[in-house]
Amino acid sequence: MKDPYEECRLCGHHCGVNRRIGEKGICGLGTEILISSVGPHYGEEPELVGSHGSGTIFFAGCNLSCQFCQNWEISQAVEGTSVSVAQLADFMLQLERSGCHNVNLVTPTPHTPSIIDAIRLARNRGLSIPIVHNCGGYESMEPLQLCEGWIEIYMPDAKYSDADIAELFSGAPDYPEINQAALKEMHRQTGSLVVENGIAKRGLLIRHLVLPNNPENSFGVLSFIAREISVDSYVNIMDQYRPCYKADLLEGMDRRLTEQEYEEAVKMAHSYGLHRGF
Numbered sequence: 001m002k003d004p005y006e007e008c009r010l011c012g013h014h015c016g017v018n019r020r021i022g023e024k025g026i027c028g029l030g031t032e033i034l035i036s037s038v039g040p041h042y043g044e045e046p047e048l049v050g051s052h053g054s055g056t057i058f059f060a061g062c063n064l065s066c067q068f069c070q071n072w073e074i075s076q077a078v079e080g081t082s083v084s085v086a087q088l089a090d091f092m093l094q095l096e097r098s099g100c101h102n103v104n105l106v107t108p109t110p111h112t113p114s115i116i117d118a119i120r121l122a123r124n125r126g127l128s129i130p131i132v133h134n135c136g137g138y139e140s141m142e143p144l145q146l147c148e149g150w151i152e153i154y155m156p157d158a159k160y161s162d163a164d165i166a167e168l169f170s171g172a173p174d175y176p177e178i179n180q181a182a183l184k185e186m187h188r189q190t191g192s193l194v195v196e197n198g199i200a201k202r203g204l205l206i207r208h209l210v211l212p213n214n215p216e217n218s219f220g221v222l223s224f225i226a227r228e229i230s231v232d233s234y235v236n237i238m239d240q241y242r243p244c245y246k247a248d249l250l251e252g253m254d255r256r257l258t259e260q261e262y263e264e265a266v267k268m269a270h271s272y273g274l275h276r277g278f
C-alpha cells in the first residue's frame, strides 16, 4: 500500500502533498508526531470520564481552521513535543495503568498512519481499554479505512449541514458531504454507542455544537443523523459556544448562544426521533 504521507489525502482537503519531503498542506503538519499534552481528562461526556477520567492525548495542529476554535492555541500552532511511535504507545499504556477508561486521541486525523502503528504496538503489549477517535468530522475515507479494526469509539463533530457556513467558518465548503460520508462509515464500522455499567465501550458518539443565529444548520445536521445514521445515535448537542479566536470578525458569532436557541435545537432533535446524549 502506498505511504499515505507521500500524497496526503488524510482529510477532506485532499491536499496531495508529500509530507515525507517537507511539503505542507493546509494543516501545515509534517510527519512528526507532535503532542501538546497527555493525561486524564474529566471534561468529556460522562460515559467516557467514568470515575478515573478519559485518557486524553492532545495532538498539536488540526486539519480544520475554525474561526471560533476554543482550543486555537493548540490547534492553530503547529508546535508540541515530538514523540516516536514507540513513545506514543508508551503513553497509551501509561494512561491505562493510571486507571483511565479509554485512550482519547484528540484530532488524530493528520497523524492517522503513525497512530495506527502506535495502537498496534500498544495492543501487542497488552493495551485493553478502548481507543477513542476524537475528531472534527472532516475525515476522508482513506484514514477511516486505516482505522477499521483499531478504533473502538468514534467521536466526530458534526459541525455543519450548510456549505456556505462551512466555508465561511472553517474554510471547508464540502464539509457537509465529507462529514456525512464519514459518519456513515464510522457507524458502519462500529455501530451506535454501546454503554456498559455507565462506561462507553464501542460505537459512534457524535458531537454537535449549536451556533448562534444559525438554527437551520443545526436542524440539517440533526435530521441527517436521524434519517441516515440512526435515531439511536448518541448525539451530544452542545450549548457551550462562546466567541473565541476570530469569532468577533464573523457576523452574528460574537455572542454566546441563548437558552432559547439551544432549546430549539433539542426540541428539533426530539421531533426527529433522536433520544440519546442530550
Ligand code: SF4
Pocket: 008, 009, 010, 011, 012, 013, 014, 015, 016, 017, 024, 025, 026, 027, 028, 029, 063, 109, 110
Ligand atoms: S491532513 Fe489534510 S490538511 Fe493536512 S496535508 Fe493531509 S489532506 Fe492536507
